[in-house]
Amino acid sequence: MLSYTEENYLKALLKITFENGSNEAGTNELANTLVVKPATVNDMLKKLKEKELVEYEKYGKITLTSEGRSNAIEVLRKHRLWETFLYEKFDFSWDEVHEVAEQLEHIQSTKLIDKLEKFLDYPEFDPHGDPIPNKKGEIKVHFKKTLADVGVGNSCRMVAVKDNSSSFLQYVVKVGLGINNEIKVLSRQEYDALLVIEVNGQLSSVSQKFAENIFVVCQNCIIGKPCSKIKCEIS
Amino acid sequence: MLSYTEENYLKALLKITFENGSNEAGTNELANTLVVKPATVNDMLKKLKEKELVEYEKYGKITLTSEGRSNAIEVLRKHRLWETFLYEKFDFSWDEVHEVAEQLEHIQSTKLIDKLEKFLDYPEFDPHGDPIPNKKGEIKVHFKKTLADVGVGNSCRMVAVKDNSSSFLQYVVKVGLGINNEIKVLSRQEYDALLVIEVNGQLSSVSQKFAENIFVVCQNCIIGKPCSKIKCEIS
């Protein structure tokens, strides 16, 4: 049985290795993600190595073992199922679900999670558009591009966000955006890539940074199928 | 913000004082309930006193302050709402709900609990028949008698159990009993008060100890209204 803290370390490692597009992570990187000091991470790494959940040598890189990885995926699965539940059944807004799901993801009960999944009718994506691992730990590989990649005059549909910070999510809502909303790119400033977009008739200017955090599919794409060369490697 | 452990101490105090029919508890008693050593309880009592959640002097009795009590009731409310949820929506059996609810009761989110309550349509009693405190912390006073109080030849309806141990609950199921089932008392042995009861046509012999742990209402009673002089003082 893993502690709440151990689960969070594994989950953070999964997140980092996914974002890096490799299967390696560093001590500082992990410390930043978890908002603790590198020294603390070092202690924990010894424990996780002892339990054969990570591979790791002094001054080397950290990788998840397959045991560690499957534990991390299980936590991710719970997190995303709970997010979906809160969003769909309890009218939580899009930017509220994360915080509560952070707590719920640590509840230990296989039966509960299986029932939850069934109750939600086996969803494949959470409210942020991220794929939900199935019971076997399989994750749909998800090909995505961002709003920053869409050409002027073209339309796309939002499927997910990259940044889950509350400030970002609130901004997204302010712009009038939500999952499955259509976005039309009206112009792009040469100098700083500032975009003017249209969402449900509402015009907004958004920065490049903002646009890079909005995952989209183009008009002929289907969620879960390739829609560009930009591969979002979750699995 | 209270820790998981602090919440459990307060909840245990509420339970003990309820069972004692007084508002006092002792160190050993609390240690037994929480399955820790008295010395550990002593440490925690100092902390809870510091936080003004309990009143307590050296070698004296422990009582909850109104602040401590309302915290404890909040935990109890969450516990019972989650039990109801698991039982009604996720097909958990009667004896499975407790363990998972023990974890869920510590999730911090007022919105979540309010939505949960609404989702369940403001239930007044949990699957064990125990009253669910409302948002203000009010608990329906519940007058109950037990199966041991029912006269030979009379019928009653089960509304709750006193003992929540898994072994007891499994035994209850084995006898064919569940909430709202009608029980007919066919005979009572003079010597040891052994009862023969009939539930859905099934005859069983049950001990006095067993019978004392089954709360019932008699035929003309309504749950939540007095049905005997035996008062079950939860509030």
Add this chain to the structure above:
DNA sequence: TTTATTTGTTAGGCAAGCCTAACTTGTATA
């Protein structure tokens, strides 16, 4: 009322997770 037993307290210790401060190793840059 004296003694035995139960109940409660104190002191000192341990593991988990966190910290700071000082150090070492690795790597990028002049």
Add this chain to the structure above:
DNA sequence: TATACAAGTTAGGCTTGCCTAACAAATAAA
């Protein structure tokens, strides 16, 4: 290649929540 900076490590310390062992107080029994 020398050096400076970033990344990682170690040592020692803190809090929380638990423990055991020894002791003190209260209560029940003789």
